[in-house]
Amino acid sequence: MSTATIEPRTSSAPEEIFQALADSTRLRCLALIETHGELCVCELVHALELSQPKISRHLKLLRESGLVSDRRERIWVHYRLADTLPSWARTTLHEVVAAHAHDAPFADDARRLAHMPDRPDGRCSN
Structure with missing residues (x-):
């Protein structure tokens, strides 16, 4: 099992962080990641019901902004x-995630992720 990590930037200006948080898709991704610790791209695709290219594009921006880092494991990121x-x-x-966990769309995303098929032990298997 080989893994590789692309390191995020070491610091982000507040403007970059708030700009990243201002986008609904990125905020929804971050909310799930903050709640679960680590998620595979396919889990985010399933939870948000968006295409893989769209999710990947937003995750790339989050990584470039220094908000997330990734870990590659075989074909999964x-x-x-x-x-x-x-x-x-x-x-x-x-604080934002805690205050809005029961609000749409965050609660809906969490529910879809919790009911994702083929997610043994909380990890992506496809």
């Missing part, structure tokens, strides 16, 4: 919050 994410940004994201 898993995303998590970047270790270099400033604590104020991590706290802000956590």
Whole structure:
């Protein structure tokens, strides 16, 4: 099992972080990642009901902004919050997710992810 990681930028300006958070698709991805720790692209595609290219494009922007980092495992790419994410940004994201976990579309995304088929032990298998 080979893994490779592309390191995110080491710091982000507040403007870049808030610009990334201002997009609904990116915020929804981040909410799920913040809640679950790490998710595969296919899990995000299923949960948000969006195409893989669209999700990947948004994840690329999040990685370039220093919000997430990725880990490649064979053909799958898993995303998590970047270790270099400033604590104020991590706290802000956590508070937003906690305050809106029961609101649409976040609750709907979480429900779809929880009911995703072929997700043994919470990991993507396809």
